[in-house]
Amino acid sequence: MYKIQLLFVFLVNIFCVAVNGQEFLPGPFPDRIVLTWSDDPRTSQTVNWRTDGQTRISYLEVAEADASPDFPSGAKRIQAETSFLEVDGVSANYHTVKINSVLPGTLYAYRVGQEESWSEWYHFSTAPEKDQPFSFIYFGDAQNDLKPMWSRVIRQAYSAMPEARFMLHAGDLINRTHNDREWGEWHYAGSFIHAMIPSVPTPGNHEYNRDDNGNLQLDVHWQKTFHMPSNGPEGLESSVYYLDYGNCRIISLNSQEIILDETSREKQAKWLDKVLSENKKTWTVITFHHPIFSSKEGRDNPEFRETFKPLFDKYKVDLVLQGHDHTYGRGRNLPVGVTNTDAESGTMYVVSVSGPKMYNLTTERWMDRAASNTQLYQIISIDGSTLSFEAYTATGQLYDAFDIVKGNGKKQWKERVPQNTPESTALPKHYLERLSKKEIEEYHKVYSEQD
Incomplete structure (x- = not known):
């Protein structure tokens, strides 16, 4: 009887692995x-x-x-x-x-x-006592197929920049809230990299669900995995925070709470106003999940933009790093009268994706550079009064680049887009199959690359 029971347990385990993929069960050795x-x-x-x-x-x-x-x-x-x-x-x-x-x-x-x-x-x-040049890596949504497909991106990024001081994750690290196996895949994909380069994460909508009372609930793994500075608003300390590295202040906002909870939106806006007003760093980088300007067709977050963009403009935030739209978009959305080479304010907005889940680009183009159906990672380097941004594909090809140079109270924006790398905006076959003829025509009016 005992042998039959053992056989049954073995077969159940084999079935579970076959259906759900690899299991990542804990043991006495740390993982x-x-x-x-x-x-x-x-x-x-x-x-x-x-x-x-x-x-x-x-x-x-x-x-x-x-x-x-x-x-x-x-x-x-x-x-x-x-x-x-x-x-x-x-x-x-x-x-x-x-x-x-x-x-x-x-x-x-x-x-x-x-x-x-x-x-x-x-x-x-540890960070140096005095400001020195440093770089960090920025990932858009990992989310799906973490072990088989996202692994190549984080490992390529590490190969390109092993001296990165931290890795910034712009939400949706996993796909299903409270799913231990998906968190196992996320850790497996990064492996020793997570143990040697600090993570700076902000949560996305896929790290959230609602409890039995309808309240927003952050994935239970989040606070067990990430212990961030507790300088955020009360009740949001694990996802809303800031930290200073060198001459840069990095700020995380919780956009899921902003989008779905008016009280949280007001609380975060008040907190951000104070944090930005007290900021004495040369550079200000803000990250959150839902874009201020969407790069996917059919999305918009007007309540987010109306509340927070005035603060970004007021305090001349330099760079905003986002996810959610599973495309690449980068642009400044310049205020009236500001030129491309002499901007005293203006913020560069970036949306990116590192995992394999992809959407089609919006036809309401605000981006200076865009990409669809492309896995990317970004390396951001800061050296005194210069910030350099480089976006690379999963195969290590430079896809987009720009510099911001500060001096005399002004910013200069220098484009470094690779001349031999056309925009990757062609619609894949499976996109063509689900879009109407009119939608395809509208897309081609905006993006010159034909399918």
């Missing part, structure tokens, strides 16, 4: 290791990881990195804060350590675990 910041990037580092539900105590060991293999002898051990989560049939403990005893501009080695169940040693670098 889902992610770096974030809940404090100053110069003097702190937050590390998050997961084990099975039986592993209630876990540790982090950290030491200054050294070329000698003897560095572990000087490692400091810190016990993690641990919390339990059971969701989607998976029970696990999530562990977090905020390291405060680190020096600016220093390379550290760390590992996590306990007894005989330790991770490998990873490296992280």
